[in-house]
Amino acid sequence: MSDAYLLELDNITKSFPGVQALKNVSLRVRRGEVHALVGENGAGKSTLLKILFGVYQQDSGTIAIDGQPVQIHDPKSAYRAGIAMIHQELQQIPELDAAQNIFLGQTLTRYGIFKDTAQMRRTAREILMRLNVDIDVTTPVTKLSIAQRQLIEIARALLGNARIIAMDEPTSSLTPKEFDVLVRVIRDLQEHGVGIIYVSHRLHEIFQLASRATVLRDGELVGEVAVSEVTEEQIVGMMVGRKTTETRHITYTQDQCVLRVRNLSWGSKVRDVSFDLHRGEILGIAGLVGAGRTELMHLIAGLRPPTSGTIELNGQSVTFASPRQAIRAGIGMLPEDRKRSGIIPLLPVLSNTSLPVIQKYARFGWVANGRRRADVTRLAEQVNLRPRNIDRPIRYFSGGNQQKAILSRWLNANSEILIFDEPTRGIDVGAKQEIYHLMEALAQQGKAILMVSSELPEVLRLSDRVLVMSAGRAAAILERAQANEETIMRHAVSKQS
Numbered sequence: 001m002s003d004a005y006l007l008e009l010d011n012i013t014k015s016f017p018g019v020q021a022l023k024n025v026s027l028r029v030r031r032g033e034v035h036a037l038v039g040e041n042g043a044g045k046s047t048l049l050k051i052l053f054g055v056y057q058q059d060s061g062t063i064a065i066d067g068q069p070v071q072i073h074d075p076k077s078a079y080r081a082g083i084a085m086i087h088q089e090l091q092q093i094p095e096l097d098a099a100q101n102i103f104l105g106q107t108l109t110r111y112g113i114f115k116d117t118a119q120m121r122r123t124a125r126e127i128l129m130r131l132n133v134d135i136d137v138t139t140p141v142t143k144l145s146i147a148q149r150q151l152i153e154i155a156r157a158l159l160g161n162a163r164i165i166a167m168d169e170p171t172s173s174l175t176p177k178e179f180d181v182l183v184r185v186i187r188d189l190q191e192h193g194v195g196i197i198y199v200s201h202r203l204h205e206i207f208q209l210a211s212r213a214t215v216l217r218d219g220e221l222v223g224e225v226a227v228s229e230v231t232e233e234q235i236v237g238m239m240v241g242r243k244t245t246e247t248r249h250i251t252y253t254q255d256q257c258v259l260r261v262r263n264l265s266w267g268s269k270v271r272d273v274s275f276d277l278h279r280g281e282i283l284g285i286a287g288l289v290g291a292g293r294t295e296l297m298h299l300i301a302g303l304r305p306p307t308s309g310t311i312e313l314n315g316q317s318v319t320f321a322s323p324r325q326a327i328r329a330g331i332g333m334l335p336e337d338r339k340r341s342g343i344i345p346l347l348p349v350l351s352n353t354s355l356p357v358i359q360k361y362a363r364f365g366w367v368a369n370g371r372r373r374a375d376v377t378r379l380a381e382q383v384n385l386r387p388r389n390i391d392r393p394i395r396y397f398s399g400g401n402q403q404k405a406i407l408s409r410w411l412n413a414n415s416e417i418l419i420f421d422e423p424t425r426g427i428d429v430g431a432k433q434e435i436y437h438l439m440e441a442l443a444q445q446g447k448a449i450l451m452v453s454s455e456l457p458e459v460l461r462l463s464d465r466v467l468v469m470s471a472g473r474a475a476a477i478l479e480r481a482q483a484n485e486e487t488i489m490r491h492a493v494s495k496q497s
Contacts, residue, residue: 006164009027010026011062014059018387021044023219025048027048032194034209035197035213038203040239043217044216051063054078082164084160085166090149098136102123104156106160147178162194164195168199170198201426217240253279253281258278259311259313259448260276261273261275261276261310264308264310270472272474273472274474282449283449283466284483285452286468292472293469300326301320302323302327330415333410334406336422338403344394349380353405353412357409373390375412382411386401399425400435422453423453439462456489470491470492
């Protein structure tokens, strides 16, 4: 192995029951380099990183650092080897505070016995100050936003002075300003010789940050390219093995109002929001992080009770004391944080898709398993679940396919109103187009869709109208002809009294 590289992964192969995740994949990272790892969901990117971090063990292949072979058996041995990882799905304990989560697995002690909470908090503040982030380190992470929790992950990676940092979708919930902070930190790490493996489905980030890119498809190495010598279209072509096509927007909005919200409030997070949603309509919900978009969706989905205001379904006033009541009323939600709120990781797709409606398969205390399997198999085909294995634990599916499985759940429940909160967060170019087509097909069938997205091109691509949130209020409701990025942002940053 060459000593010209800081990190070398050679011919890494990994199989899981029923699927070949990686086949002879190689990747090499130089000192001070940002090396992009790209591919569709299911291409093997996360599996490769988990092998590097010791979460999985490769079936064959080798890993070397500074030309010396290393054995990485678990995350602790990865840390000892100078490897840190920012996971795509947040690796945190919600009940612990920010400082404790930064020090997970690396707790400081006095005299080797007593936990040194004060020193951990001081050090955590120093790291966050370096990131130019204002987070109270005594706050439980469950009370932080997704963007703030992402920054806690980055701070944890910086704590150990790692020589190699793998970043798996580190900016999936960051604002442009927060991304600028990350860019500054990455450039500083490069100057100190740290090698960075950077995974992102936002190709403009790849072109801004990386010098080289390794492209995977279906678990195999497609090639390595110098980023300065290729275009985004060429990388997409390597990723998907086919051309991706954009289609013009078609509206399927009908006259019937299925959801009417009036003066809905929840403390200071949501304030006097009113809107109508029609059958067949996709209503985009735009705004900056912290504008109250997700909280508004939680009120409609029964996850929290409003402090004031009304919700009407098909002309009838409703009050939801729990998500179960909202589900029974025909509302299904695909949450922003799939791992934490959307799936039961250890259970198979079959159970994840059918649990909320298991009663429809129950008769005299027994579950009609044949009918349940037939329904879930049909839905898996409808959403193009890959691989088409409904008995496989959902944790082993890529983020995009987990999202498809959650969508299957609400199709199985025959939900008439679907809430998509960041529907393509952490999803690649090819799978993103599939989700778009699925949403449009559902609108054509008469489903009514509320879609929260931080990606303005996504909002403009799908929405029939756009509700712009600012400081908990509805700053504007824009018709499609009025909506553009400049107009949305102007309302999103407007000061609301």
